[in-house]
Amino acid sequence: MDTYISQIGVTTGDVILEFSYLIAAIMFVIGLKFMSHPETARKGNIWAAVGMGLAMVTTLFLHRENGQTISLINGMVVVAAIVFGSILGIIIARRVKMTAMPQLVSLFNATGGGASALVALMEYSNPANESALVTLLGLVIGSIAFSGSMIAYGKLDGKVGDIFAKWTTYFNIFMLVVIAAVMVYMLAFDHDMATMTILSYILLVLALIYGVMFVMPIGGADMPVVISLLNSLTGIAAAMAGFIYHNQAMILGGIFVGSAGAILTLLMCKAMNRSLLNVIIGAFGGGGAGVDKEHGAVKEITLSDASVLLAYSQKVVIVPGYGLAVAQAQFVANELVQLLENKGVEVKFAIHPVAGRMPGHMNVLLAEADVPYTKLVEMDDINPDMPNTDVTVIIGANDVVNPAALDDPSSPIYGMPIINAHESKNIIVMKRGMGKGYAGIENFLFFDDKTRMLFGNAKDSLQKLVSEIKEL
Amino acid sequence: MEQILIYFYENKEALFIIALTIFLGIEVISNVPSVLHTPLMSGANAISGVIIIGGIILLGHTDLSTISLNMILGIFAVIFGTLNVVGGFVVTDRMLEMFKKKKKK
Known part of the structure; x- marks a missing residue:
């Protein structure tokens, strides 16, 4: 067998390498499949990681170009870069607070995209x-x-603000046209090497500018959708690089992530009842909607009144939002829940699919505080129960309980499903101030007759509430 | 135009892989509870770091006898790719760790 293999110019190492890629690809798929069930999720992540490690090691030792494997010196440089990247990655990933998870995913996604761009840039002049x-x-x-x-x-x-302007849409379309034109120009005509290299750098700069301008006008609840979309793009970019090397593991892994990310993006859009096109154009934050609607003054509630109201209720629903994450109030929130349960109050958390800055953000946060899985109820399951709820406590959430989404067609979030907090008998809103939500629109729930405001940092307010209830 | 057609013909196996993988990705993600959306996005993000293979191949075969632009960019590509892979998997594990802790109770 060895002789036949060597006759067609293939070494045993090549065969092992290709096989390892096959195994890696299978492990990616199984890993992600495992990750889609809570029970096996952690195992799935490890499977995918082992698959990646395997592909990296076999590439390092067995990959050949023009018959040569990677030399010792090159290998050492590669290993040094990997070790450096690993240490940096572990430090960043370990140190970051749970609240900053969405940013972190976005940051790591950026490095992946950057690596793809660099590989393509260098391969272009090869x-x-x-x-x-x-x-x-x-x-x-x-x-x-x-x-x-x-x-x-x-x-x-x-660190970066939003730019909302009509011209960004036109500018972005213009940029896309220019990028496409440069690509066609480079592909359709033969140029000398120097021109091509310069053009490839121009293309790099144009694409970088487009990326900035593409995300700039998008804000509010749309942010998770964009991260998912960019994640999908990184996968596709990796697959393109896979084509350069005829590397099946890269093609499969990249396309797999690309399609999974794309479908996740669409699921998120569906959860908000918005089209992907709308998200990309960045229609949020227009403001001005519904301003002519009259509203009275907000009514505040004292801590002792709030604690009595909660302790003597039958059913309490807590709606967490980004404010809970910012204040790191998940542990105190759980303390409050346990305290109320000991007093015989039924407490549930209502989870809106896009509460926080990422889908599932609230679940991750509350899981950190050991809130039992069964206490987290999804929007569609809790809404029929809302009219029977005595008190709804809204902790740092805003747009996801804004009734304008249901009854005000002029509102930018009109059509987005919400948690029907306004149907419950009493509403306590914990908020830092009268600022608007991330979507930048007024919330008339706060002016409702049933609503009482409890201003202050969510963690402080909850802590005070807990000690008040303890003294009852 | 002809070049593109030839290119497609030469890479027909890869096109098969792409077509089937797209369906695979849709299939795997479609029935996921929203609890897992964030960890899943993070895990998928880590897998997209597969570009590291390309980085290793590139830097592994770059002439290192002189300091060149390719060498510097190659080192950055490998570091970036590793950050994506290692950071991505560690963050995902941290998120999922919390689900497990709760289960033991």
Whole structure:
């Protein structure tokens, strides 16, 4: 067998390498499949990670180019870079607070996109590379994913503001046309190497600018959708690079993530009842909607009144939002729940699919505080119960309970399903101040006759509430 | 145009993989409870770091005898790719760890 293999110019190492890619690809798929069930999720993550590790090791030892495996010196440089990246990655991933998770995913997504763009940029000037089309696509998509994710990271971290202007839409369409035109120009005509290299750098810059301008006007509840979309783009960029090397593991892994990310993006859009196009154009934050509607003054509630109201209720529903995450109030919230349950109050958490800054953000946060799984009820399951609820406590949530989504067609969030907090008998809103939600629109729930406001940092308010209830 | 057609023909196996993988991705994600959306997005993000393979191939075969632009960019590509892979998997594990802790109770 060995002789036949060597006759067709293939070594045993090549066979092992290709096999390891097959195993890695299978492990990616099984890993993600496991990750889609709570019971097996952690195991799935480890499967995918082992698959990746396997592919990295076999590539390092067995990959051949022009008959040569990776030399010792090159190998050492590669290993050094991997070790450096690993240490940095572990430190960042371990140190970050749970509240900053969405930013972190966006940041790591940016590095992946950046790596794809760099690989494509270098391969483009490599004469042995014959796949100009996929190389350019990888370059453009990777660059967009990189700069877009960096902006998304900056926005979620509060470092970058929003730009809402009509011209951004036209500018972005114009940029796309220019990028496509440059690509066609590069592919359709033969140029000398120097021109091509310069053009590829121009394309890189154009794509980076497009990525920035693409994310800039998007804000509010749309942020998770954008991260998911950019995640999908990073996968596709990696697959394009896979084409350059005829590497099946990269093609499969990249496309798999690309399609999974795309479907996740659509699921999120569906949860908000918005079309993807609407999200990309960035229709949120227009403001001005519903301003002519009259509203009275908000009514505040004292801590002792709030504690009595809660302790003597039958059914309490807590609606958590981004404010809970910012204040790191999940542990106190759980303390409050346990306290109330000891007094015989039935307490549930109502989870809106896009509460927080990412889908499932609230679940992760409350899981950290050991809130039992069964206490987290999804929007569609809790809404029929809302009229029977004595008190709804809204902790740092705003847009997800805004009734304007149901009855005000002029509102930018009209049509988005909400948690029907306004149907419950009493509503306590915990909020730092009268600021608007992330979507930048007024919430008339706060002016409702049944609503009482409890101003202050969510953690402080909850802590005071807990000690008040203890003294009852 | 002809070049593109030839290119497609030469890569027909890869096109098969792409078509089937798209369906696979849709199939795997479609029935996921929203509890897992964030960890899943994070896990998928880590897998998209598969570009690291490309980075290793590239830097592994770059001429390192002189300091070149390719060498510097290659090192950055490998570092970036590793950040995506290692950081991505560690963050996902941290998120999922919390689900497990609760289950023991």
